[in-house]
Amino acid sequence: MSVRALRALLRGVPPSLLDGALAVLVAVAATTMIAVSAEPGARPPDAPAYAIGAGMGLVLLARRTRPMPVLVASCALVLVYHSLAYPSLSVAIVLGVATYTAAERGHFGRAAVIVGALSLYSLGYRAIVAQDPVLSLLVEKAALQAALLAAVLFLGEAARSRQALAEEVRERLRIAQEAREAEAERRVEAERLRIARELHDVIAHTVTVIQVHAQVAHELFEERPERSRQAVAVIREASVEAMRELRSTIGLLRHLDPDGEPRSPVPRLSSVRDLTTMAERAGLRVGWSTRGEPYDLPVAVDASAYRIIQESVTNVIRHSGAGAVEISVSYEPSGVSVEVVDDGGGPGEAGGGGPGEAGGGSPGHGLTGMRERVAALGGHLSAGPATGGGFRVHAWLPAKEGYR
Structure with missing residues (x-):
């Protein structure tokens, strides 16, 4: 054996x-x-x-x-x-x-x-x-007994060392497994939050437009049917746009490259004009300005700047006291600055709500999502009352070389 x-x-x-x-x-x-x-x-x-x-x-x-x-x-x-x-x-x-x-x-x-x-x-x-006889004891008995006991001692020590090493290896494997599980949970949580942000950003703006025009159509159905028909037409167009964006977002989530980059185009600042057109149909006067020489931003920075403008305009539409909004984008060597200012009465007015609030004044996820986006890229965001009234959202996003 x-x-x-x-x-x-x-x-x-x-x-x-x-x-x-x-x-x-x-x-x-x-x-x-x-x-x-x-x-x-x-x-x-x-x-x-x-x-x-x-x-x-x-x-x-x-x-x-x-x-x-x-x-x-x-x-x-x-x-x-x-x-x-x-x-x-x-x-x-x-x-x-x-x-x-x-x-x-x-x-x-x-x-x-x-x-x-x-x-x-x-x-x-x-x-x-x-x-x-001493010589006989040393050679025949004592030396042999001592050698045997020494061998037993070192054998026991070797077994102890081997067990300790095996235990250390098991402990390291356990710690490594826990670290892998924690990292997997962290990645799942981060991906869950990213998907939640994407779906919120994609749907919130269009659904808000639908909500506003549905209210208009309801209120003017008897008195001004032609105005109601216009509102319903806007609702139809917004619904088609919402479905298109939702299908596009789901497609991006299903088809990612190994490094996590989407295979299909993502929203960028160059698409903001389409966003402002829909806002104007909701009854807003939209101003747009650009400072600095535009250049190709990293994909993550460009998409996040678009989403910040989209979420801010969505909340302006929800804000019943606002009739106009000014959007400005500043290109700087180290990054891009985005600012959205409305002329409403600020958070808390009837039927309104500032950025990050749903209609009716209950807390929402818009401002939280914007802060998460900006923080993930190493930028900073501020949101609060604007000078002279209204509400202001300002974000600065760094154009790091590593993102290009």
Whole structure:
């Protein structure tokens, strides 16, 4: 049987059964050595001698829970046995299991001191009391016993080191697995938020236009049917645009390159004119200005600038007190600045709500989504009352080289 097969077999044996078998084996070995040993001038083995031999095995039943006390007890039994002048025993066989267990449980230094002291005591006793030849003791007995005990000590230490290394590897694997799971959860959460932002940005503007014109059509249905028909026409066009953008967004989410970039075009600042046209149909007067020399922005920056304008205009439409909005884009060497200012009375007016608020004044997700977009790109955003009235949203996005 190979060592690996033996290891696998022992791994399946209950610890208590294995300790019992070792205790019986050592007890049988000790009593057998006592029975067959014969030394001139030694005391013949009797019941106490066999009882001590059996005790050398029985103490091993506690070797897992109390390795050092078991080693000390085993050494004490050996000392008592030899002090009674019984025939000598092989110390390596009697103490081998206790010594190995102590070293394997991390007590290598103390076990080496105890076993070394016992070996020196045994050598001195045999040389002085029993008057055995010193050369014979060193060459034939002491050296062999010491070598065997040293081998057992280092074997136990090697087993401990291997177990510690295996435990460290398992702990590192566990930490790495937890880190992978945490990173996967973080990526899923980030993707969920990104999808939520995209869907909000795509749908909110068009649905707001539909909402405004549906209200107009409802209120003027009897008095001004021609105006109601115009509102319904705008609703129809806005619905078609909403479905087109929704299908486009879902298509982008389904078809991404390995690096996460969409394969189809994404909204950019060059498309803002279409956005302002729809806002004008909702009854807003829209002003548009550009400062600086336009240049190709990174895709993420360009798309985010468009989404910020879209969300801001959507909230202006919701703001019933606003009749006009000014949009300005400034191209700078280090980035792009976007500003949207309306002439409404600010957040809190009847039927209104500032950026990031839904109609009726309840908190929404618009401003939160804009802040998340800007923060993800390393820019900054401010939103609040404008000088002279109205509401102002200003965002600055860096045009980092790494995004191009």
